[in-house]
Amino acid sequence: MFASVIVDIPSKSVNQVFDYRIPDGMEGLIRVGHRVLVPFGRRTIQGYVMKLRDTTDFDPARIKEIARTLDIEPVLTEEMITIARHLADYYVDQYISVIETILPAALKANYRKVLKLAEGHTAEAAAALEEVAGDAETEPKRLEAGALKALAPYLKSGDIIEETVIRQHTKKKTALAVYSLKQQGEDLSRAKKQQELLAVIDASSEPIFVRDLVNDGFSNHLINALHKKGHIGKVEREVERDPYSGRVFTSDPPKVLNAEQQHAYGRITEALDAEQAKTFLLHGITGSGKTEVYLQVIQKVLEEGRTAIMLVPEIALTPQMVNRFKRRFGDDVAVLHSGLSHGEKYDEWRKIKEGRARVSVGARSSIFAPFENVGAIIVDEEHETTYKQGDRPMYHAIEVAKFRSRYHNCPLILGTATPSLETYARSEKGVYERLELTERAGTKVLPEISVVDMSEEHRTGNTSIISKPLEAAIQTRIERGEQTVLLLNRRGYSNFQICQSCGHVPMCPNCDISLTYHKSNRSLLCHYCGYEGPVHRTCDNCQSEDVTFRGTGTEKVEEILRDMFDADVVRMDNDTTRRKGMHEKLLDHFEQEEIPILLGTQMIAKGLDYPKVTLVGVLNADTMLNLPDFRANEKTYQLLTQVSGRAGRHELTGEVIFQTYNPTHYAIQLAKENDYRRFYEKEMAFRRLARYSPYYFHVLFTVSSEDVRKCLKATSHIHDTLIQKVSDQSIIVGPSPSPLERINRQYRFQILLKYKREPELLEMLNSLDEHYHEAYRTEGISLRIDVDPLVIM
Missing domain, CATH: 1.10.10 (Arc Repressor Mutant, subunit A)
Incomplete structure (x- = not known):
């Protein structure tokens, strides 16, 4: 019997299955999905059994045997193998890359080359190796030149051999x-x-x-x-590594649903009972009780003996969502997100695999939770771009969710207050069934929203980032003992340093971007490549001492707020939440200690639900409006609407203030009026005119190299290939420099393909990918193919 195996080599040249003979005595033990060790060339590596066969197309006498299996039970299900093939084909990637994305990092092989004595070795060889290493395993790369020279005769004679030791990245604790x-x-x-x-x-x-x-x-x-x-x-x-050990979760019984919630629940459970792979858009305003609908749908799923997957877009959202799910379902809940250690994630994954958990809650990668008999898949805040992976394989979690919904014949629920235009358009055409929640749960009402024109503030002499209306509103909340959430989607202290004599701005040496000043560590940082440089008191260009800082980030605003209100502030951005568990600690601190102000970047805009938050302020509503991306208006509307929903979610009424230099822009005005329908119609008219999604599909080609001439040559080649291969109905935009032309010393040029139907597209994409896979090895030219990109930058 033979096994078709994908080997653990991330190379396009071996992106295929290889046949191996199953040794006598192992037939029946090796199954599809098992990890195995196989000889490949002159080394032994890890692989995954993709298929079992009675015969092979090759000469059986020349086929090597599987060395051994690494598991008792397969780590991959038949479903996951099918998903891996689908994603690798659709997103133009390698099977092994997708498989390693599906599985927890703990299962990734750790390869080490060691020196050991061969059978029949001489006493001299044993003595030489013992003198170098003692009883420890000897890694050649750790030996000094003299030690290697002493062992060289025995390596040449074969008395000492080099062997690859393969270990699992993370073991059971x-x-x-x-x-x-x-x-x-x-x-x-x-x-x-x-x-x-x-x-x-x-x-x-x-x-x-x-x-x-x-x-x-x-x-x-x-x-x-x-x-x-x-x-x-x-x-x-x-010992099972439980990230929530020691935590006590009080029971939370189901709540009575209002008429709209009950209708939505009824429609979803009809599809559940009928085992129907149907996609629902649960379009509910912020605070309308979408989560309670999710919880009650999952309760029914569990009662029927099935399992459920719950996705949330941000790690910052996970603590509150986990609390609600743990309080409702207890130990049935497993948590999967990037904030866990490899060991914790591995143990949570095993809880699911072994049937000890029936519900998973987590971010993008938890869509691969190894459940069988899935009864419902729920994607909260479906519009979020974080569901699309930014590096290879660039899969979209919602596309995987659709695949799993069809595989298990179960409903898929996409919940949001601000649907992506693509999702809402599909609900308009009846591809998805739209369920509307138009009122906040209970007797709560939407907050009152006002817009402050910051140009007018400056004309009246207020140059602070805090407008007078917002300052008065914050002061009122502090006096009442209520809480305020402030959004500024820009971290750091100041945007850049500038010389007022010659205009020189310190730039990142690796990227085409100015360095951001961080006061906490007195340094200039690049937020793209991580470069860190010192702050100089004099200009590097003209040596003038007339240098200053311009622009305002969260670090500076925190300082302003403390001085202005003499109040404590919790700041949440990438700088304060870098360490494990800090998201939850900061939010607990804000809630438990009743800190008056929570200041943060967009990570605080979604999912937070605190009874004393009655004021939300957006310090710069224009941050995303001017991005060179056709989705800039949509992202602005979504962000403003989402953060507005944090105010007045309980008994106390809420207020929201948008600060902007574009008070008449339709994205800001319609967010103020909470009118998604009008925004959708206006934005769709622009998309139709400009021929963007959802009217066209997209593929973004990004070429990068340290040599700008190579970039130009490669993009010209891709452009010529597209002209020859795609139909006249498709549109090719570019080649052109990327909006940020150089990142981490790599020049970047891009081409955008817009198309409606191209039957030979996949074949052409694979051909280009193979060509530039080789070009990267020989010339250092990298091609990134992003199918259905969410960011055109």
């Missing part, structure tokens, strides 16, 4: 435990404390962790004494 031997050891009649400890161990039906016994007051000395006297045994026992 274990800790020492003890158990009763249930037999008579040495007499304990005079050792009362040891008798007490033995009684505790005897009473347990399974081994007890030593650390738990120590925490209960028994010393290691006592435990060792019992072991020495023959009363107990020691064993390593697995």
Whole structure:
């Protein structure tokens, strides 16, 4: 019998299955989805069994055998193998890259080359290796030149060989435990404390962790004494890494649904009962109770013995969503997101794989949760661009969700207050069923929204980033003991440093972008490549001392707010949330300590639900309006509407203030009026005229190289290929420099293809990908093909 295996080599030249013979005695043990070790060339590497076959198309005598299997149960299901093939084909990527995206990073192979003695080695070789390494494994790359030279004769003779050791990236965590031997050891009649400890161990039906016994007051000395006297045994026992261990979640019973919620629930559960792969757009204004509908749909799914997947767009949203799900479903919930360690994510993944969890909550990658018999898939805030992966494989989680919905014949629910134009257009055409929630749950009303023209503020002498109306509103909330959320989508202290004598602005040496000043560490940072440089008191260009900082980021606004209101401020941005668990700690601090002001970037705009937040201020509503991207207006409307929904979600009424230099722009005015329908119609007219999505599909080609001439040559070649291969109905935009022409020393040029139907497109994309895969190896030219891009920058 033979197995078709994908090998762990991320190269286009081996992006195919290879046949291996299943050794005698392993037939029936190796199944589709197993990880295996296979010989490949002169090395042994990890691979994944994609298919089992009775015959092979190649000469059976020349086919190598599988060395061994790495698992008892397969890590990949048939469904995940099918998804891997689909994503690799659709997004023009390698199978192994998609498989490693589907599986937790813990399962990725860790390869190490070590030196060891061959069979029949000489005593001299053994002595030479022992002198270099002692008892430890010897890695050639860690040896100094002299040591390698001493071993060279034995490597040449074959007495010492180089072997690749393959280990799993992260292992199961274990800790020492003890158990009763249930037999008579040495007499304990005079050792009362040891008798007490033995009684505790005897009473347990399974081994007890030593650390738990120590925490209960028994010393290691006592435990060792019992072991020495023959009363107990020691064993390593697995410890499950639970990111929520020690947390107590109070029960949260289902709430009574209003008429609109009940209608939405009814339509979804009809599809659930009919085992129908139907997609619903749950279009509900902020605070309309979409989450309660999700929870009750999942409750029904669980009652029917099925499983459910819940996606949220941001790690910052996960803590509150996890709290709600844990309170409703307890230990049935597993959490999967990038904020967990490899070990924690691996253990949560195993809970799902082994059937110990029936609901997953997490960000984009949790769409690959290894559930069987999925009953519902829910994508909250479906419009968010974070559901599209920014590096290879550039899959969209909603496309995977649609695939899994069809595979399991279950409903897919896309929930949002501000649907993407593509999703809403599909609901208009009846491809998706739209369910509307037009009122806030209970008796709560939408907050009152006002717009402040910052140009007018400046004309009246106020040059602060805080307008007078917003300042008065914040002061009122502080006096009432209420809370304020402020949004500024720009981190750092100041946007840039400038010399007022010659106009020189320090730029990143690797990117075409000015450096941002961060006061906390007195440095100039690039937010693209991570370059960090010192702040100079004099201009690097003319040596003038007349240097200053311009623009305002969250770090500076935090300082302004503390001075202006003499109040505590919680700041949430990439700088303050970099360390693990900081999202949750900062939000808990804001809620539990009743800090008056929460200031943050767009990570605070969605999903937060605090009863005392009655004021939301958007310090610069124009941040996204001027981006060179056709979705700039849509993103602005979505961000403003989402952050507005944080105010007045409970008993207290809310207020929202937008600060802007474009008070008449339709994205801002229609966000103020909370009129999605009018925004949709206006924006769709622009998309139709400019021939953008959803009227056309897109593929974005981005070529990058350290040599700008190579970029120009490559984009010309791609442009010529497109002209020859695509129909006259398609539109080719470019080649042109990317809006940010150079990042991390790489020049970037792009071409945008707009098309409606191109039957040979996939074949052409694969051909270009193969060509530039080789060009990257030989000339350093990289081609990134983004199918259905969400960002054209």
